[in-house]
Amino acid sequence: MSTLADDSPSSTSPSPSAPRGGPIASATGDPCVLVIFGASGDLTRRLLLPALYHLACDGLLSGKFAIVGMAMDDWTTEAFRQRMAAQVRQFTTRTPFDEQVWNDFVDRLHYVPGKFTDAAAFERLRTVVSGLDAKLGCGGNVLFYMATPPSVFGMVSNALHSAGFDRLGEGWKRVIVEKPFGHDLASAAALNREMLKFWREDQIYRIDHYLGKETVQNLMAFRFSNGMFEPLWNRNYVDHIQFTVDESVGVEARGSYYETSGVLRDMIQNHMFQMLAYLCMEPPVSFAADAVRNEKAKLLDAVRIMTPEQVRTNTVRGQYGPGRGTDGAPLAGYRQEPNVSPTSGTETFAAIKLNIDNWRWDGVPVYLRSGKRLWKRGTEIVVQFKRAPDVLFRNTEVDSIEHNRLIFHMQPDQGIELRFHAKVPGPALRLQNVNMHFAYGDAFKASRAIGYEVLVYNCMIGDATLFSRTDLVEGAWRIAQPLLDYWSSTPPTDFPNYEAGSWGPKAAFDMLEDDKRRWVEIINRDVMERVPLFAGSDPSFLNSLLMILEPDVFEPGDFIVREGDSADAMFFIARGAVEVIDASGERVKELGVGDFFGEIGMLSSKPRNASVRAITQTDVFLLKRTDFNKVLAQHPSFAESVERIARERYRAPEAS
Ligand code: NDP
Ligand code: BG6
Numbered sequence: 001m002s003t004l005a006d007d008s009p010s011s012t013s014p015s016p017s018a019p020r021g022g023p024i025a026s027a028t029g030d031p032c033v034l035v036i037f038g039a040s041g042d043l044t045r046r047l048l049l050p051a052l053y054h055l056a057c058d059g060l061l062s063g064k065f066a067i068v069g070m071a072m073d074d075w076t077t078e079a080f081r082q083r084m085a086a087q088v089r090q091f092t093t094r095t096p097f098d099e100q101v102w103n104d105f106v107d108r109l110h111y112v113p114g115k116f117t118d119a120a121a122f123e124r125l126r127t128v129v130s131g132l133d134a135k136l137g138c139g140g141n142v143l144f145y146m147a148t149p150p151s152v153f154g155m156v157s158n159a160l161h162s163a164g165f166d167r168l169g170e171g172w173k174r175v176i177v178e179k180p181f182g183h184d185l186a187s188a189a190a191l192n193r194e195m196l197k198f199w200r201e202d203q204i205y206r207i208d209h210y211l212g213k214e215t216v217q218n219l220m221a222f223r224f225s226n227g228m229f230e231p232l233w234n235r236n237y238v239d240h241i242q243f244t245v246d247e248s249v250g251v252e253a254r255g256s257y258y259e260t261s262g263v264l265r266d267m268i269q270n271h272m273f274q275m276l277a278y279l280c281m282e283p284p285v286s287f288a289a290d291a292v293r294n295e296k297a298k299l300l301d302a303v304r305i306m307t308p309e310q311v312r313t314n315t316v317r318g319q320y321g322p323g324r325g326t327d328g329a330p331l332a333g334y335r336q337e338p339n340v341s342p343t344s345g346t347e348t349f350a351a352i353k354l355n356i357d358n359w360r361w362d363g364v365p366v367y368l369r370s371g372k373r374l375w376k377r378g379t380e381i382v383v384q385f386k387r388a389p390d391v392l393f394r395n396t397e398v399d400s401i402e403h404n405r406l407i408f409h410m411q412p413d414q415g416i417e418l419r420f421h422a423k424v425p426g427p428a429l430r431l432q433n434v435n436m437h438f439a440y441g442d443a444f445k446a447s448r449a450i451g452y453e454v455l456v457y458n459c460m461i462g463d464a465t466l467f468s469r470t471d472l473v474e475g476a477w478r479i480a481q482p483l484l485d486y487w488s489s490t491p492p493t494d495f496p497n498y499e500a501g502s503w504g505p506k507a508a509f510d511m512l513e514d515d516k517r518r519w520v521e522i523i524n525r526d527v528m529e530r531v532p533l534f535a536g537s538d539p540s541f542l543n544s545l546l547m548i549l550e551p552d553v554f555e556p557g558d559f560i561v562r563e564g565d566s567a568d569a570m571f572f573i574a575r576g577a578v579e580v581i582d583a584s585g586e587r588v589k590e591l592g593v594g595d596f597f598g599e600i601g602m603l604s605s606k607p608r609n610a611s612v613r614a615i616t617q618t619d620v621f622l623l624k625r626t627d628f629n630k631v632l633a634q635h636p637s638f639a640e641s642v643e644r645i646a647r648e649r650y651r652a653p654e655a656s
Contacts, residue, residue, distance in 0.1 A: 029055070029460030030172070031064030031138040033129050037156050038147035039069025039080065039111065043178065045087035047209075048147060051452035053088050056105045057098050060457055064136040068110045068128055070121070080111035093448040116148075116155050122163035130168055140169020143459060145176045150191060153177055157198035176205045176459055179270055180261065181468070184484055185477040192470045205459045206468040210271040212451030214440070215410040217466070219278040219381075220292070222408075222416065229406070230283075232385065234360045239403060241279065242382040242520060243272055245370040249377070250320070250331065250500065251348070255339030262347045264487075267370045269480040273300065274468075275410075276354075276368070279381060280361060289464040293472060300475035302358040311486035318349030318505035320373040321496030326530075331373060331500035345491045348372045349498060351508035352483070353515075365515065369508055373500040375575065375619070376527075379410035382520045396429045400626045405520065413524075414440040419547055424634060432630065433547040502575055503619040506553040521551035523621075531572050531594045533641060541635050548631075549621035554578075554614040560598075561612040567601025569622040570642075576618030581611045590615070599646050602628050 034052075036044055055061050069080055085106060089097055112128055114121020133140060142165065146153050157175070160166075166173065177195070182188025195204055210216050223230060232238070245267055251258040258266065277296035284291040306314060321333040335342050349371030356366060383406040390401045407417040417437045424430040440446075458466055498505040503521070512518055528534045528542050549572070554560050560571060563583055573595050580589040580597065588610070591597055601608045602625060623631065632639040 027461065028060055028062045029065070029457055030141055030462070031062040031136065032141035032143050032171070032460060033132050033136075033138055034065070034067045034143045034145060034456075035125070035129060036067060036069045036145045036147055037116065037152075038071055040071035040073040040075070041147055043147045044069065045084065046091050047450055047452050048145065048456070049084050050088050050091040050093070051450045051456060053092060053102065053105055054094060054449065054453050055457055056101050057094065058453075060453075062460075064138050066108045066110060066132040066136060066138075068112060068125065068132070070112045070114060070125055072113065072115055074113045075111050077109070077111045081106050081109050084109060093450060116152050116159060119159065119162060122159045126163045126165060126168065129165075133169060138171065140171030141173075142168060142171070143174050143176065145456075146178055148178070150178070150180060150182075153191065154194040154198075157195065161198055172203075172462065173199075174203050174205060174459055174462070175199055176207055176456070176467075178207055179209075180265060181206055181270075181473050182477060183260070183265065185474065185481045188473050188477045192473065196470070201470060202464065204467075204470075205455075205464060206473060207455055208270050208274050208468055209451050209455070210274055211466040212449075212453070212455040213410065214446075214449070215379075215408065215414050216275060216278065217454075219275065219408065223279075224283055235362050235364050237385055238361075238364050239384045239386045240364055240515075240517060241366045241384070242380075243275060243279075243366070243368040244382075244519070244522075245272060245379045246374040246376055247370070247372045248325075248374060248501075250373045251334065251337050251340070253338065255337050258348075259340055259344060259346050263350050263370050263372065264347065264480055264483055268350060268352065268368060269476050272368050272370060273476040273479065275381065276300075276303075276366065277472075279383075280356060280366070282360070287465065289467075290469075292465050293469050297469065297471045297475055299356070299358075300472065300479065302356050302361070303479045304355040304357050305478060306482045306486075308482065308486045311483050312490075314353040314511075315483055316349075316351040316505060316507040316511050317347040317487060317492055318351075318371060318498045318508065319344070319346065319492070319495040320348050320371070320498055320500045320502075323373070323500030323502060325501045326375065333496050333500060334373070335496065345495060347487070347492070349374075349504050349508070350483075351504070351511055353511065354479070367512060367517075367519075369504070369519070371498075371504050375501055375503055377412060378522055380520070380522050381408040381410065382406070383408075384517075384520070393429075393431075398429060398431050399629075401431075402433055407520070407522070409522070413522075424630075430630065430633070432544055432634070435543075435547060499617045502617055503551060503553050506555050506558075506617075509551070509553045518550050518552075521549075521621075523549065527574070531574075531596070533572070533594075533596060533638075533645075537638070538635075541631075541638060544634075545623075545631070548627040549623060552620050552622055554618045554620070556614055556616055558614045558618075559611055560614060560618070560620065561601075561608050561610070563608050563611045565608050567598065567605075567608055568625050570596060570598035570602050570628055571612075571620045571622050572596045574619045574621055576620075577615045578612050578618055579615055581613060583610070596642075598622075599642050603643060603646055 036048065038044060110128055112121065112125045129142060146156060182191050277299045281295040281299040284295045319334050323331050325331055334340055334348050335344050351369035354366045354368065385404040387401050387403050393401065405419040409415045409417060415438050417435050419433055419435045421431045422434040424432050455466055509519065523546055525542050528545060534542060560578060573591060573593055575593060577590060577592045579587045580591065582588045597612050
């Protein structure tokens, strides 16, 4: 039975202020008092208050609006205002700072000190909130924001009830709760039960900040407002889907939290499964919150729950060890980070292969990977289409037909890219991979948002579309639970298994190779320019290379090339070091970042004349024979450089 029930409509009928098609951009949020529990915390100062200030800048807050912060710190309202004045200036993403907006905004800030166990503090809070409500005319609308650890959500809800907040006027009462929502399936279900003791489902707004990102929201807009892709969005045309969330940061100061979490709980179970749901769900009947959330829930329900054996074969875990950043600076390993056990078994990287058992996606694997301390920051989704038949191209110069790819660049680059074939100009029929690229920055002039703006605003107008529901949260945990169980029963023996600053563990690359696929590594021109051979090259040449180079990872001692093997690729070292070993087993050369090897066999069409072995973890871009031939034919200056270097290095025969 809900004890903080209000007079707002139930979840089956959206709030009058929440239109079925989503919010109206120009309307302000409903009048309300926003109570922030945990107002002295990191989230409040870094994300929440700056986002509220942005809403004020955009005129999206009602004139009848106030904020009351509560935390243990013994501050006055004046001290709270002064702190927030400094913090918002520091963390706002907008310049210049709008003093006029701020002066009005800061007067709306209030503070009540107190512990969440202190009934008297909640009495004081109620007096302040009712006073503001009456003074401003908020109609009894109160939005509670739990910017606290989840362990106190129940405690705060209970205290609110005891203090009689449910008897505070007529208006709506809503609560925003922060992640993590549970630690596993059982704890998430328990937390849901606890919250539902005090609140109705339609009053609870569970935040996932990825749903506040424009590029994530655009997944639905892109799919359902464009007629051209939806007919292809199924097992008949899609070969597989990849989700990548690479982070270059480590765990920073969050070691104690991360030790109890790991990347599966921290990123995959929540943010990545939300993106998966948007990308793969069926079209909802409308944009009403429950219509969308029903489809997301159905999609998560259709994800195959793995057996322990499937977890063993379809997942890879990793933990970063010491390494170096792209600038060469040393980076600590995870076990050396503050508040991390020196023998920690927590995974900082995971790659997972999922199957969706429904009509649309049967047989289309979905690969997800995420990790900390990788070589770059980048979130991308790749939809790889099935290959076109190559019958027409037999007996032409075209020796391979590649997959078309639709790539959603989510962050930091924001855009959508389509990769396809085009004919290379000239009399012969030759194909090359080319791309069309839409960049948000070219099309729109929007101020950079934090992501919390849209979430808080939507809650203020009663639109729950971007928030998670009990069944969605539990559905996502249901998928993750077998991984948590298997991983905890089989502690990793090879951690750390990737170097800080690298592309991640080799096993993640092997997992796709076993399926005859590869991760699509999104590289940009800056990365290419670091390879001396490419520095200063023609942009069209670099652009074509960006699309054909394929990533691979080797562990120390792995042979990348073996003497006597036939040559099918050449390699560019993005990271690490290798040794070149001649037929007598002598090390004849060491190669490092920016060097390349494997070109002799490609130029001469003879078997490899030496072996190449990784000395450290080595990340390479490989250029397959078919692409190599195309590049040589189309870019004579590149061909000339490779041939010259090859001759100098190995006294190789001139390529015919
Ligand atoms: P902090 O530890 O920085 O802040 C927690 C806040 O809760 C502090 O104001 C603290 O008060 C208050 N608090 C905790 N227990 C009590 C209590 N018993 N009585 C009164 N006040 C209490 O955490 P964050 O701000 O970083 O995180 C808050 C929530 O937001 C978490 O659920 C986190 O997972 C989530 N989150 C945080 C993000 C971030 O970037 N920080 C990003 C996404 C989600 P005091 O300082 O006085 O102890
Ligand atoms: C948070 C995780 O939810 O998301 C962090 O707790 C992670 O570990 C962050 O770094 C990533 O968010 P974003 O928006 O930077 O991709």
